Amino acid sequence: MIDLKQLRENPEHVQARLKTRGEFDLTPILELDRQQRELEVERSQLQARSNEIGKRVGQKMKSGAKPDDPEIQSLRDEGNDVKAKLSELEPQEKDLKAQLEAILLTIPNVPSDTTPLGKNEDENVEVKRWGDEYLPKNSDILPHWEIGETLGILNFERSARIAQSRFVTLIGAGAALERALIQLMLDKQIAAGYTEISPPYLVNTASLTASGQLPKFADESFKCDRDDLWLTPTAEVPVTSFHRDEVLSSDELPKHYCAYTPCFRREAGSYGRDTRGLIRLHQFNKVELYKFVHPDTSEAEHQTLLRDAEAILQALKLPYRVIELCTGDLGFSSTKTYDLEVWLPSSGKYREISSCSNCKDFQARRGNIRFKEAGKKGTQFVHTLNGSGLAIGRTMSAILENYQQPDGTVQIPDVLQPYLGRDVL
RNA sequence: GGAGAGGUGGCAGAGUGGUCGAAUGCGCUCGACUUGAAAUCGAGUGUACCGAAAGGUACCGAGGGUUCGAAUCCCUCCCUCUCCGCCA
Numbered sequence: 001m002i003d004l005k006q007l008r009e010n011p012e013h014v015q016a017r018l019k020t021r022g023e024f025d026l027t028p029i030l031e032l033d034r035q036q037r038e039l040e041v042e043r044s045q046l047q048a049r050s051n052e053i054g055k056r057v058g059q060k061m062k063s064g065a066k067p068d069d070p071e072i073q074s075l076r077d078e079g080n081d082v083k084a085k086l087s088e089l090e091p092q093e094k095d096l097k098a099q100l101e102a103i104l105l106t107i108p109n110v111p112s113d114t115t116p117l118g119k120n121e122d123e124n125v126e127v128k129r130w131g132d133e134y135l136p137k138n139s140d141i142l143p144h145w146e147i148g149e150t151l152g153i154l155n156f157e158r159s160a161r162i163a164q165s166r167f168v169t170l171i172g173a174g175a176a177l178e179r180a181l182i183q184l185m186l187d188k189q190i191a192a193g194y195t196e197i198s199p200p201y202l203v204n205t206a207s208l209t210a211s212g213q214l215p216k217f218a219d220e221s222f223k224c225d226r227d228d229l230w231l232t233p234t235a236e237v238p239v240t241s242f243h244r245d246e247v248l249s250s251d252e253l254p255k256h257y258c259a260y261t262p263c264f265r266r267e268a269g270s271y272g273r274d275t276r277g278l279i280r281l282h283q284f285n286k287v288e289l290y291k292f293v294h295p296d297t298s299e300a301e302h303q304t305l306l307r308d309a310e311a312i313l314q315a316l317k318l319p320y321r322v323i324e325l326c327t328g329d330l331g332f333s334s335t336k337t338y339d340l341e342v343w344l345p346s347s348g349k350y351r352e353i354s355s356c357s358n359c360k361d362f363q364a365r366r367g368n369i370r371f372k373e374a375g376k377k378g379t380q381f382v383h384t385l386n387g388s389g390l391a392i393g394r395t396m397s398a399i400l401e402n403y404q405q406p407d408g409t410v411q412i413p414d415v416l417q418p419y420l421g422r423d424v425l
Numbered sequence: 426g427g428a429g430a431g432g433u434g435g436c437a438g439a440g441u442g443g444u445c446g447a448a449u450g451c452g453c454u455c456g457a458c459u460u461g462a463a464a465u466c467g468a469g470u471g472u473a474c475c476g477a478a479a480g481g482u483a484c485c486g487a488g489g490g491u492u493c494g495a496a497u498c499c500c501u502c503c504c505u506c507u508c509c510g511c512c513a
Contacts, residue, residue: 037474037475040474040475040482041475041476041481043482044474044475044481044482044483045481045482047481047482047483048481048482050493050494051444051482051494053493053494054443054444054492054493054494055443055444055494056444056493057443057493057494058442058443058444058493058494059443059444061443062443062444072493075493076492076493077493078493079492079493079494080493082493083492083493247472370472374454375454378472378473379472379473
């Protein structure tokens with residue numbers, strides 16, 4: 001949620017920054033805010049009078065006055081008048097607040113001043129490339145789903161029978177490979193200082209709202225209608241809400257978490273795209289990195305988060321590049337995002353395998369996640385950051401393709417061999 | 426799923442209609458005493474919103490209601506605990 005106070009004080013600036021990612025009209029917000037505060041003043045004055053009346057009646061009664069004492073009678077009458085007025089104002093104010101909140105929840109985060117300007121993904125900026133020396137030499141590389149089906153480790157047809165299209169079943173060494181990758185990634189991130197958590201995979205509406213998936217992107221998540229529960233689209237959701245409505249102490253910060261979870265996405269509106277393989281499934285696994293940090297450190301923490309995600313690709317010797325998203329391509333909650341894109345030789349393209357974002361106080365505000373500095377008055381919102389470290393399915397497809405041998409077998413990256421107990425598929 | 430008990434400040438725990446944002450204890454902060462510490466004594470110690478400030482308002486699980494006045498009474502919901510049932 002954007003900072004209403006900041007918007008009030010500096011509407012032009014906020015408006016201008018938001019404009020770099022699309023059209024958002026903030027004037028209704030300012031107008032509702034003005035009306036709401038006006039009502040609030042009036043209401044709280046009435047409330048004050050009502051409290052005073054209540055107090056006076058109490059004093060009178062205590063000093064022995066009868067309930068039918070004329071002064072008590074007249075105070076009661078006034079109390080009733082005040083109550084009548086309040087019962088008009090209160091719902092009005094509530095309604096304004098609800099309207100304001102509803103609009104605010106649909107406004108995306110304000111891009112960082114350092115985020116490159118641009119309309120869409122074509123204007124993203126390549127920051128670096130890594131691992132050119134590991135680019136596969138052979139030219140006749142099959143797509144990973146063909147490799148996987150030939151090896152008998154992936155099955156899409158039966159998965160459609162079990163569930164639908166865009167699901168996969170892993171068999172034998174395929175299942176083991178996935179498990180090995182999860183273990184490798186968790187081990188590495190834990191060694192890098194992240195605390196592993198394994199959260200619920202069903203999350204409530206408040207949790208999805210806190211991290212920014214709701215209210216705007218309801219179509220993207222699977223919902224269990226009877227229970228106000230949703231299948232989590234990313235571990236970012238449960239981990240954000242792990243500390244929802246908490247006041248942390250500043251010396252607990254930063255908090256670094258990693259979480260392995262399945263992720264469920266409806267992929268509405270992408271029917272034609274990536275219909276084959278492991279790239280775009282309704283269910284996939286991911287190891288997520290997540291940080292709750294002091295605002296002063298969030299930019300530095302963003303860089304180390306990126307490095308921690310990159311370390312996995314480097315360990316697996318998978319060629320990749322780092323892209324910085326431009327303002328027009330930024331995710332809803334993010335102020336600044338780096339995508340890691342891994343080389344997929346069958347399509348001759350780099351494909352997103354991780355997205356590392358600094359959400360600053362946007363999610364903290366929605367989730368009411370604050371911290372208190374000893375000796376300082378009041379509380380501040382933490383900054384939150386998240387990034388994949390990494391998406392498992394996409395990592396598997398990258399391994400199958402980049403490590404494919406001319407004879408159709410697949411070499412296992414050195415670092416993964418001890419986890420898998422074999423060096424070739 | 427059935428029956429019962431309960432949700433109060435950082436924690437423990439009082440408060441069953443009146444000046445209660447809330448006793449008391451612990452904790453924490455500052456000060457005194459002490460060579461230092463412990464113990465003891467004194468003062469302080471929630472958050473949010475509105476306001477330039479003075480100050481005001483709200484918050485005792487959440488939402489509604491009764492009342493001049495609700496932590497306290499009524500209704501609905503959520504959560505926790507105990508017993509029974511079911512189950513990995």
